[in-house]
Amino acid sequence: MKAGMRRSLFLLILLLVSTIFANAAEYRTGPAPAWVEPIAVDTARKAPGGQSSGEWNILSDVQSRIEKNGRVNYYHFANKALDAEGVRSVADISFVFDPSYEQLTIHAIRIIRGGKVIDKLASAKISVLQRETELEYRIYDGSKTVSVVLDDLRVGDVVEYAYSRRGVNPVFGNRIAGGAELQWSVPVGQASVRLMVPIGRTVATQLMNSTLQPRVREFDGYRDYRWSQQDVPALKVDGDAPANYNPYARVRWSEFADWRSVVDWGLPLYRLNGQVDPALNAAIEGIRRTAATPEARVRAVLQLAQSDIRYLGVEVGTGSHAPTAPSTVFQRRFGDCKDKALLVVAMLRELNVKAAPALVNTERREAIADVLPAPQVFNHVVVRATLNGRHYWLDPTMSPQGGDLEHLVQSDFGLALVLDEGEAGLVKMAGKEGRSRKQVHAVFDGTGGPEQPMRYTITTVSQGAAADSLRDQIARKGVADLQSQFLNYYARRYPEIKSAAPLRHVDDVKHNLFTTVESYEIPDFWKRRTQDNRREAYIRSSEIRSELNAPDFLNRTAPLATNYPREIEEITEVKLSGKWGLKPEAVEIKDAAFEFTHKKERGEGDVKYRLVDHLRWLKPQVEPDEVREHAANLKKAYNEVGITLYLDDAPAAAARPSARTTHEQIQAESDKARQAQQRSQLVQISILLAIWGVLAFLCWRSPETHRPLNWYLTGQLVWISFVLWVLFAGFNNTWKTQTLGLIIVFFGSSALLARSDRAPVTHWQYAHANPAAMDSMTLGVRYLVKTLSALPSLVLILCAGYYVKALAS
Known part of the structure; x- marks a missing residue:
């Protein structure tokens, strides 16, 4: 027993000692390299803007030296604790490194308190943790974290620490690329970045989002x-900014001269040795037998990679960028993006399909065109397959997709670098047009009356990426989870809603269409209004409306991300009993980022209303100077995708549409009155045309000596009568309209008598210029002449009366 206890104690001591020495071997402590130019910490520097809480970042200093066979990065930081929260923040320090090729050296850990420097390197609690920062993404990269916990830290203390990492991943062949930040989301007292390059090595530098000029000098063989x-x-x-938007000042450097040099670097890593083990070869031959066409074979290979090879990355050391052999990936049935991509490439080439891996960046997307060429620019690998001169972009890491090759949603991250012979630059990937489309047909069935629950049915046909998403969700969580998600979504608008039948779905895998049919009941759908005891109900196009929320921040400096490339067509039908009026209408809204149309139509039979809405996003982001107009257009569209219905309670019937107060019926009556007015105006203008025709005929038949004056008089009568008709037919009959009419009569009567001095002796106007001839005229002519002569004076008197009336009112 005692011997066993001694052995156990010995083993425990051995384990503790080995752990201590193992931790010590993980990192070193020592002075900073001689080439480092130290920057003194200005502890008196004040935080900007009166900041008094959290931590204040006084110094950020990064120095990088490229050496003959490697690189050393030196880091020096100083942070001040402004309150208790700041103490908790600065008390924990961590350094992440890859022990497979990097050596970590801690140079200093100090607390500066009241001008006094307290060295904490020896007394600090330092632990080495096997902490995988990418494990949540199923990536094991072998990185380790050195964690430092400081004791006796107080408000007002400044924590200063410095460390360096020596080494470069051998996968890059001793070619260097990197960079450092010069701006953050928090203020920093001093930010410094230094790069030392051996003279004779060509390293390009790039400063982004800043006009800061570097200090450049040469000494001891370095630039x-x-x-x-x-x-x-x-x-x-700003919130809702695109993922590829990065406005922070930063500096980058790279030894890769161009994208061609990156291709040359990557080709050896993805070169196939031509050997395929029996298991993989059997899978390839199986696809060759069962898939008759090249398109079907491409689709079958992608299906195998997506379904049978799970995603798991072992990216230790060179494994960060070098793929695993396809036979190994197939045998162990797991791999990361580069492993699965190379497996697909190998299988396709064995099937005589041209294919190559392609490097992309899932976040930076097209923005990679603006940075220096380097392998580190990319974070994902896909496949470009070529059939009959057409490229297909395949992502083996996606969940199993639907559709044959023609209907498959292709990978699209904007730009890609294809690792193939002859490739020398970034190429554009598949376009996004039509990648995610939904067609929704919703029916509100209220034919049972307002006392019965409203029956609500939604049939949705999802296409492209939308279909893939639903298919994946059901595969992972089941139909019940999807039905619960849908029900809770509609419950935000109709809290009493409940399922009337299980969710049904039909999967057309070949054409990548996924159809869902939802059935609900909404009790107490018609809500009674307190102000007038009427009932009302609101109908909306739910799918499209959820896309039309305006951004929270309009005063922006960052672009606004949109829902591109989605497209939704939604038809909403409302079934009701009784008679309901409707004014058909159509609305079109064109924005820089989207197109929206809305139609309200009459239905047939029980379908009283039919709403047809269509939304199509046009681009992935809205520029800051377009956001206000964009938000206004979103609000306009948001207000269109719905209709409010009203019911009055009638003594004879429990519920019927109110013929007197329903908004649509009021509109219908207004339309009817407007149509009657238009018919009346058509009759009036017809009568005027007939009168003008008679006058023209009389002029033509009048004596030749009378004819010039008669044509003149006819022309005056035409314009006077037409202007008076336009005035009283097109404007309300107010005192202003009447005054304008009198003015027209004044000038018109004056114009009718303007040429009486030229009238022949036998013309009736001769009596106006020669009163002595009045007695020889007939009684009717005498009254006509006297009336025309008195009209201007009478009009002036009436106008004066209207003017007095206007002043009095």
């Missing part, structure tokens, strides 16, 4: 760059 700035302000990025 020395330093970018430094004081009092760096915080930069907050």
Whole structure:
């Protein structure tokens, strides 16, 4: 027993000692390299804007030296605790490194308190953790974290620490690429970046989002760059900005001259040795037998990679960028993006299909065109297959997709670098047009009356990426989870809603169409209004309306991300009993980022209303100067995708549409009155045309000596009568309209008598210029002449009366 206890104690001590030495071997402590130019910490520097809480970042200093066979990165930071929360923040320090090719050296851990420097490197609790920062994404990269916990830290203390990492991943062949930040979302007192490059090595540098000029000098065989700035302000990025938007100042460097050099670097890593083990070869031959066409074979290979090879990345050391052999990936049935991509490429080439891996960035997308060429620019690998001169972009890491090759949703991250002979630059990937489309047919059935629950049925046909998403969700969580998600979505608008039948779905895998049919009942759908005891109900196009929410922030410096490339067509039908009126209408809204149309139509039979809405997003982002107009257009569209119905309670019937107060019926009556007015105006203008025709005929038949004056008089009568008709037919009959009419009569009567001095002796107007001839005229002519002569004076008197009336009112 005692011997066993001694052995156990010995083993425990051995384990503790080995752990201590193992941790010590993980990192070193020692002075900073001799080439480092130290920056003194200015503890008196004040936080900007009166900041008094959290931590204050006084210094960020990064120095990188490229050496003959490697690289050393030196980091120096100083942060001040402004309150208790700041103490908790600065008390924990961590350094992440890859022990497979990097050596970590901690140079200093100090607390500066009241001008006194307290060395904590020896007394700090330091632990080495096997912490995988990418494990949630199923990536094991072998990185380790050195964690430091400080004791006796107080408000007002400044924590200063420095460390360096020596080494470069051998996968890059001793070619260097990297960079450092010069701006953050928090203010920094001093930010400095230094790069030392051996003279004779060509390293390009790039400063982004800044006009800061570096200090450049040469000494001891090195070219020395330093970018430094004081009092760096915080930069907050607006919410809902695109993923590829990065406005922060930063500096980048790279030894890769162009994208061709990156292709040359990657080709050896993805080169196939031509050997296929029996198991993989059997799978390839199986696809060759069962898939008759090249398109079907491409689709079958992708299906195998997506369904049978699970995603798991072992990216230790060179494994971060070098793929595993396809036979190994197939045998162990797992791999990361590059492993699965190379497996697909190998299988396709064995099936005589041209294929190559392609490097992409899932976040930066098209923005990679603006940065220096380097392998580190990319974070994902896909496949480009070519059939009959047409490219197909395949992503083996996606969940199993639907559709044959023609209906498959192709991978699209904007730009890609294809690792193939002859490729020398970034190429555009598949376009996004029609990638995610939904057709929704919703029916509100209220034919049972307002006392019965409203029956609500939604049939949705999802196409493209929308179909893939639903298919994946059902595969992972089941139909019941999807039905619960749908029900809770509609419950936000109709809290009493409940399922009337299980969710049904039909999967057309070949054409990548996924159809769902939802059935609900909504009790107490008609809500009684307190102000007039009427009932009302609101109908909306739910799918499209959820896409039309305006952004929270309109005063922006960042672009606004949109829902591109979605497209939705939604038809909503409302079935009701009784008679309901409707004014058909159509609305079209064109925005820089979307197109929206809305139609309200009459239905047939029980379908009283039919709403047809269509929304199509046109681009992935809205520029800051377009956001206000974009938000206004979203609001306009949002207000269109619905209709409010009203019911009055009648003594004889429990519920019927109110013929007197229903908004649509009021509109219908207004339309009827307008149509009657239009018919009346048509009759009036017809009568005027007939009168003008008679006058023209009389002029033509009048004596030749009378004819010139008669044509003149006819022309005056035409314009006077036409202007008076337009005035009284097109404007309300107010005192202003009447006054304008009198003015027209004044000038018109004056114009009718203007040429009486030229009238022949036998013309009736001769009596106006020669009163002595009045007695020889007939009684009717005498009254006509006297009336025309008195009209101007009478009109002036009436106008004066209207003017007095206007002043009095």
